[in-house]
Amino acid sequence: MKVELEADKCVASGQCVLAAMDVFDQDDDGIAILLDERPAAEHLDDVKEAIAVCPAAAIRLVDQ
Amino acid sequence: MADATLTGPAHQAPDAVPEFPMPRQSRCPFDPPPALKELQEQGPLTKVRLWDGSEPWLVTRYAEQRALLGDQRVSADTDQPGYPTKASPEAGEGKLSFIMMDDPEHARLRRMVTGPFAVKKVEALRPAVQRIVDGLIDDMLAGPGPGPVDLVDVFALPIPSLVICELLGVPYEEHEFFQENTKTMVRTTATPEERGAASREVAGYLAGLLGKRIAEPKEDLLSSIAGRITAGELTHQQATEMALLLLIAGHETTANMIALGTLALLQHPDQLALLRETDDPKLVASAVEELLRYLHITHLGRRRAVTEDIEIGGQVIKAGEGVIMVNEIGNRDPEVFADPDRLDITRDARRHVAFGFGVHQCLGQPLARMELQVVYGTLYKRIPTLKLACALEDVRFKTDAFIYGVHELPVSW
Ligand code: HEM
Numbered sequence: 169m170k171v172e173l174e175a176d177k178c179v180a181s182g183q184c185v186l187a188a189m190d191v192f193d194q195d196d197d198g199i200a201i202l203l204d205e206r207p208a209a210e211h212l213d214d215v216k217e218a219i220a221v222c223p224a225a226a227i228r229l230v231d232q
Numbered sequence: 233m234a235d236a237t238l239t240g241p242a243h244q245a246p247d248a249v250p251e252f253p254m255p256r257q258s259r260c261p262f263d264p265p266p267a268l269k270e271l272q273e274q275g276p277l278t279k280v281r282l283w284d285g286s287e288p289w290l291v292t293r294y295a296e297q298r299a300l301l302g303d304q305r306v307s308a309d310t311d312q313p314g315y316p317t318k319a320s321p322e323a324g325e326g327k328l329s330f331i332m333m334d335d336p337e338h339a340r341l342r343r344m345v346t347g348p349f350a351v352k353k354v355e356a357l358r359p360a361v362q363r364i365v366d367g368l369i370d371d372m373l374a375g376p377g378p379g380p381v382d383l384v385d386v387f388a389l390p391i392p393s394l395v396i397c398e399l400l401g402v403p404y405e406e407h408e409f410f411q412e413n414t415k416t417m418v419r420t421t422a423t424p425e426e427r428g429a430a431s432r433e434v435a436g437y438l439a440g441l442l443g444k445r446i447a448e449p450k451e452d453l454l455s456s457i458a459g460r461i462t463a464g465e466l467t468h469q470q471a472t473e474m475a476l477l478l479l480i481a482g483h484e485t486t487a488n489m490i491a492l493g494t495l496a497l498l499q500h501p502d503q504l505a506l507l508r509e510t511d512d513p514k515l516v517a518s519a520v521e522e523l524l525r526y527l528h529i530t531h532l533g534r535r536r537a538v539t540e541d542i543e544i545g546g547q548v549i550k551a552g553e554g555v556i557m558v559n560e561i562g563n564r565d566p567e568v569f570a571d572p573d574r575l576d577i578t579r580d581a582r583r584h585v586a587f588g589f590g591v592h593q594c595l596g597q598p599l600a601r602m603e604l605q606v607v608y609g610t611l612y613k614r615i616p617t618l619k620l621a622c623a624l625e626d627v628r629f630k631t632d633a634f635i636y637g638v639h640e641l642p643v644s645w
Contacts, residue, residue: 179339179591182354182598187582196306198346220583223593225302 276545288554379644401452489639527583
């Protein structure tokens with residue numbers, strides 16, 4: 169599973185960082201950055217939570 | 233027509249349009265109006281009538297609320313046709329920077345100030361907030377006796393004030409001036425003149441401070457906003473509105489979460505005990521999310537206008553119609569939160585919509601969360617005998633304000 173992040177949609181709410189600290193971070197302007205495109209299975213639930221709470225629908229999990 | 237004393241939403245004929253907002257039931261000051269709950273059971277959206285006779289859609293279920301708040305055809309611009317009018321005949325309707333704009337201009341302005349609110353930057357402020365909270369508790373305990381004191385005055389309001397003043401670079405010595413004026417700005421019963429005057433007072437002061445920062449920049453958010461004026465990216469007026477939004481958005485909100493949250497915990501001793509006895513920061517964080525969900529202080533709804541027809545929840549919202557997403561009832565949607573009317577700090581409440589949803593979702597949320605975690609994780613441990621110093625019936629609730637809470641909270645220990 170691969171994580172995709174559309175940074176231009178990001179509104180810097182910080183929700184993804186709170187949900188999945190190992191996978192997401194924020195740059196100096198608060199915009200989300202992806203730390204790990206292919207997170208280990210143990211982080212997948214956190215990524216799914218991040219997808220659910222992202223207010224801008226900027227994160228996706230794709231099968232590839 | 234039924235007897236006038238019986239006409240409330242619960243007694244209206246099924247085809248009658250209910251009025252919004254509805255009265256809260258005095259029985260439980262933490263629950264949304266029962267009539268709102270009934271509407272939610274009936275369906276995801278329904279028309280309501282506002283004080284001025286207009287009839288926007290009221291969106292009561294979580295899924296539809298999130299869908300609409302995340303939809304680009306839904307506008308936060310108060311000038312759009314159909315935008316649901318102000319909350320009461322008395323309330324003013326000023327425009328306040330990007331909270332009332334749509335993308336791309338909203339995004340351009342919001343991104344100018346998102347940096348300092350990033351999770352890790354806010355985390356770095358935690359020790360300073362802990363010192364503030366401990367200092368205020370020291371002062372309470374050093375007072376002449378075990379209360380009563382007004383927790384709003386000595387604790388709940390000073391915390392967000394001190395923190396946002398520090399972040400913006402506004403001298404805290406001016407806090408009484410801000411607190412009085414922001415109180416007036418969010419009180420729906422203040423006259424438009426009073427609200428306008430309060431807002432102009434603070435705006436004038438901030439415009440002056442921005443001028444000083446243009447000449448002599450410091451390491452604060454006001455200086456960074458002032459830099460945008462110099463760079464030609466903002467007019468002085470736009471910069472002032474932005475500073476005003478940042479100054480007031482976090483004041484009453486966080487303060488009310490502290491005071492109303494404390495009251496809710498005092499009324500739920502089992503939950504308070506869990507919090508008092510834990511050393512687990514995860515449980516404290518979870519309590520913050522649950523109290524945000526359960527209390528939902530921004531109780532008059534997220535208001536928007538629809539710019540193109542939208543089909544949702546078995547209805548068509550027409551372009552030019554208004555929508556009100558009442559997130560307080562979305563946070564009690566049984567489809568999403570089991571046993572929603574129960575306060576349970578151990579549940580996973582992270583998906584609540586207390587900070588709204590979509591591109592306008594609260595910019596200050598990492599800061600608000602951190603402040604509340606410090607408060608809920610400290611106050612009840614340091615004053616384990618904290619109690620309400622009056623009868624619950626005598627507490628004055630802010631049913632008349634845009635932000636729900638308590639006017640004062642007399643406590644002793
Ligand atoms: C517990 C405390 C807080 C609550 C419950 C809260 C709630 C909200 C809500 C519901 C919105 C969305 C408004 C809408 O969609 O129409 C919002 C937006 C906003 N909040 Fe907060 N807030 C809190 C604390 C703060 C703090 C501490 C700040 C710090 C400056 C802040 C700054 C803002 C700003 C700037 C916006 C506008 C965002 C935009 O339009 O893009 N808030 N808040």
